[in-house]
Structure formats: C-alpha cells, structure tokens
Amino acid sequence: MNDAIALKAEGLYKVFGRNAEAAVDKLRAGTPRDQLGGATAAVIDASFEVMRGEIFVVMGLSGSGKSTLIRMLNGLHPATTGSVEIGGEPITATSPKRLREVRRTKVSMVFQHFALLPHRTVIDNVAYGLEIQGMGREERIARARKVTEIVGLAGWEEKHPGELSGGMQQRVGLARALAADTEVLLMDEAFSALDPLIRRGMQDQLLELQTELGKTIIFITHDLNEAMYIGDRIAVMRDGRIVQIGTPEEILTDPANDYVEQFVQDVDRAKVLTAESVMRPARAVVHTGAGPRAALTLMRDEQVAGAYVVNRDRSIVGWVRDRDVFDLVRKGSTDLTPAVKPDHGAVPADTALADLFIPSLEAALPLGVVDHRDRLVGVIPRVTLLAALGGEPEAAATASPRPDPLPTEMVDQLLESAVGAGAADAKEAR
C-alpha cells in the first residue's frame, strides 16, 4: 500500500436495472452500452488513483455517470463490481457498520443542492458530522465555530439554512464537510447551483483551503473552465467511461480523442495554460562570472539585444543590454556587474497565460520564467504567447522573435580591435 495514495478505484462498474451482473459481463465482452436491454450502465470500468492532497476533477456532460461514480466512492451507491479503497480501507464489499465507520472518519461529501438539514441552525449543521462521530456538544460546537469562521460565516451561526443565500448555504455545506475533518472530500457539482461571481469566489476559497489544510478533494463538474481552474488532474468521462486522465494542460494540449478535443475547444486557454507549458529554452543567458566580452559575443551570436544574467545555479540575477555591455568592453572592463539591471521581471512557471500579457509588455527581453527556486527555466517571446493563445503553440517555433540588436559589423569590429586581457576572454567564450 502506497502511503501517497488517498483513494484508489479499480474496475468500477455500476449498472442500474435488472441483471446488473450479466450486463457487466456483456460490457466486458464488448457489447455497446446501448444494447444491454433494460439495464443502464452508468459507470463502466473506471479505474484511477487519487494522491494525497490532490484535487482530482471528474468532468463530463450530463448523464455521463459522474454522480454515480462519486457516490460509489463512499458507498452511497454500492458498486456492481470493482473495488474502492480509501486510505487503504475497502469501501466495497464491507459490512454496513464498517462502511459507516469509514464515512465518519475518512470521507465526507459536499452536495450539489447543499443538502443541509433545514430544521437545524447553521452551527448545528456544521457540527453534524462531529455529532455523528459521537463528539460531545460543547466540543463539537466549539470546533464547528472555528470552521464556520474559516469559511467566512461568522455571525450566522444561529440562522437556519433557509435564511441564507445559495452561496452561503454552500459554504455551510463545505464547512460541514471540513468540520468532519476527514482526509478525503467528495464534491458533486458543489458550485454548479451558484451564480458565476459567487462561484469564482468559492473556487478560490476552495483552492485556498486546500493549500492550507491539504485535503484530498474529488470534485465533479460539467464546467470545463472550472475543472481546468481547480484541478490538479482531470478525468474526462463520456457515456460512463473515463476517456482520459491528465493534468489540465495535458488534456488541453494533448487530447486523447476527438471527443476530448471537442470538449476542450472552447476552454479559455489563457486561464488554463501556464507559462511553463509555452516557454521555450532560454538561449541568451550569461553567468555572473563571465566577462563583458563573453556576454557581448553571446548576444551577437544569438542575434539578441540583451541577455539574462544568472548565478552558477541558474538562479536569476538580472539582465544586461548589449549597448551597456558594448560600452564596458570598450572601456576594457572585465567585470559585467556594472551593466546588470536587476529588474528582470521574470514570472513563476505556474503563472497563467492570462497573467503574462502585462509582464510581457513591460519586459525588454522575452519574458523570463523562473521555477520555485528562482532559477531561470525558460523564456516566452511575445510571439510565442500569441501563438499559444491561438491554440497553435507550434506556430511560435517557426516565427522567431525579431529583436533589434546592435549591427553585427559594429560588434565584430570592436571585438577584433580589442587588445589585452579582454581578447582571451572572448576567444574562450566562443
């Protein structure tokens, strides 16, 4: 048992109607789903693993079996065949008592239409899971209060759900699931009933909470943009089958089939694709230790008007302009430092494309991309950015950036005419 796996589903089938088992055999033998006679195959052969702390999104059109799938994960629907394990604990083929135990301690759920207990106050709703766990009233109310505050509902504890707006009710639903303090959270179209602005707020809050609390979340949605926004990985379902599992970018840039491709056609790429997925290798890079000559030579060879300056470990220091380096060389200086400008404007690798436009306009060089340790991992020329938005990242490869470097002859002249210590540097760099 791998500790990193929070939930594991294997070969899950769910058939509604008579002769469910026979229908599974037929499906295994290759009978199409619509030729099963009276039975409805809602989920067919679903297998996946969800890692601890991951947000795993299941996406698909209405009727594709998403709700059925998620309800099998906590046993609300018994699976026809196949197995589910949560934290190594089997959900399928277990006694009702054991199953209730697992639901109390390992997995909780947020519902599409909130499913709050209308006759109880907000605080009692939030404390419901703890109540079922057998916690005393004082303690569970105290804990529920904390969670209620985390989701931003402090002051509403004594209201009834009917007095709250939809967004607030779903916060209560979320708080109830969080208060139960289970490792895994199942969310079935939890935000679908909310209007777009509230929805965006809830998504952000969920991401925030997830970072803070490190819950494993399985999230169902039919909204691709939502899936792409919050999902670490996405499973796309169609007619009961999982047709692709991958990161948002994999789904977007490498759809497994026409169905997925059509599905992702109208997604807002600018919000899904990140700097990392469109960046290109940074070629105009000089080390802090290299002299002005080496830098100038490099820029001439690469036909660029500037270069990024990095430390030995590739962590970014700043950038230099060819004209400034030119002056240094002319003065016979061997230290690049005076020409280095610190305002490199590089962005983190996981920045969404939508957030790259302004930095890209402000940067003098192709926009630098750094990883979490500030190491320069690539650059994004403006033309690449545009090509990625158009859905043709390859187009950028053919259209190379057109910088405005110093005329080559001028540089050559300087480098050749140079005498003394600097000349050796230049040779070495070439």
Added chain:
Amino acid sequence: MDIRIPVGSWIKDFFDWLEDTFSWLFEALRQLFIWMFDAVDWVFATPPALVVIALVAAAALLARGWRFALGSAIGLLFIMSVNQWDNAVDSLALVLVAAFLAVVISIPLGIWAARNDTVSAVLKPVMDFLQTLPAFVYLVPALGLFRIGVAPGIIATLIFAMAPGVRLTELGIRGVDKEVVEAGQAFGAHPRRILRQIQIPLAMPSIMAGVNQIIMLSLSMVVIAGLVGAGGLGGDVAQAISALNVGLGFEAGLSVVVLAILLDRFTASFGKGLGLYSRWRRAAVAKKEADEQARFDAELVEVGGPRRSPGAGGGGGSL
C-alpha cells in the same frame, strides 16, 4: 344458472374462528379500551363544564390566537346550552382514544412502508380496502368480538380512521429530499438516526396532516358508533332518527360540527407557528441567539486582535 359464492359464510366462519381462538385477547383489548375511555372521560367530565371551557379557550389562545379562543368558547358554550355537554365529552373521549390508537399504529406502519417497497405494496391495497368499506360494516364483527359498549366503537373507529395516517406518513417520508438523506448517510449516520433526526422531522407536516385526517375520520365514525351503544352525541343522533326528532337531531348534529371544527383547527395548528406559544418560543430562541452572539463577541474581544466583529460585517449579526 344460480352460482353463488358463499363469501359471506366464509367471512362469518373466519370471525367465529377468531372469536373462539382469541377470545382472551379480545377481552383484554376490551378492558384496555374501556379503561382508556374512562380515564379520558374522567379528565373532561370531572371539572365543571365552565372550567373545561375556560381551559380549552386558553389552550386555543396558545395554539392559534385570540380569535380561535373566542370561537371555541362560543362553540362550547353552545354545546352546553343545548344540553349536549355530557354527550360531547363522551364523544370527545371516544375520538381521542381511537385517534390516539390509530396514530400509534399508523405512523410506524407508514414508516415501515416508506422504507420497504414490499411492505408498501402490501399495505396500499389493504388501506384502500379499509377506507372504502362502508363504515357500518365494521360495526357488525366488532360487536361480535367486543360486545356492546365503547370497545367495539373504538376498534371500528380506529380501523376506519387509520388509512390516511399510514398513507401520509409514508408519503411524507418518501418525499424528504433525497440529497438530505444522502447527507446523513454520507456522514456515517445509522439509518435509525437518519429516520429520527432527518426523515421524521422533515416529514412532520405530512405526518401532522395524517393525524388531522385521522381525528376527523374518527369523529365521523364515532357518530356512527353511537348506533351500537357507544353513546355520546352519536347516541342522541341515533335516537333522533328512530324517534324522528328533528330538534334533538340538529342539536346533537351541530354539537358534532363544533367538536369537528375545534379538533380540526387544533391539530392543523401543530407546528405552524401560530398563536401565543409560538410567539413566546420565537422570543426565547431569539434571546438565546442574542446571548450566544454576545458571548461569542466577548470571546473575540478577549482574544483581541484586528479581527472584525462578526456582527458588523456579516450584516446579519444578532437580531
């Protein structure tokens, strides 16, 4: 051609057999019914009529408000003034006992039917049968099994009135939002706990409608039971019919109407939040909320820090 299926004699044989085999049981039930009736009757008949009227009016004020209190006082005074008070009390006791028993039997049956499709499929035609069979027909075997008196009246009433209780309980529980029940399951609640904490509370309006119907049906049956010597208002109605006494018939009949309206309005008010009682309750709840909020605010102040007061920003703070 003369084919006659002897259904009648089969049923007669069945009841004879029942009587022979379970006479001890029927005797025990008879004693129980009579004892319950006497107890309830004693409660209403012992104090002077005016005291009872005052108490009922007060209860009406708590349940629905002053208009209903006034109406019930006038209605009861009318009953007293036409000299039907004792009969009305007898009828009321009969209704309350029969309805109580019907509720005690029908609600669990309804719950069982809601949770089990087979039970539901069996109970549905049975309930249809019980409710559509002419009311008088119950009286005959009831008389055979329980002898003359209040006991056959109670048993006939309770069987006749049970059906809506079962049906509306089942309907109410089946009608509870499926997602809410799933929420209970998803958090690991035991089915009994889900029933107690979710299904029954949410099905309450429907269950109460069933109780209301049970009581109304009981009342109509109690009048018929008067024919078999159960006494009460029904006894006078029966007497009026045999003596063609229009005056007596109407006096007793109008008293039945008064009782019916009273019982209907009382049972319909349960859980509706009308009347003084609910107002006090709401005030108490609001005060409790305010207190908790105050305590909570105080705690926050103690903790200190720049946190905004929960009442201020939420807009809904303490009311």
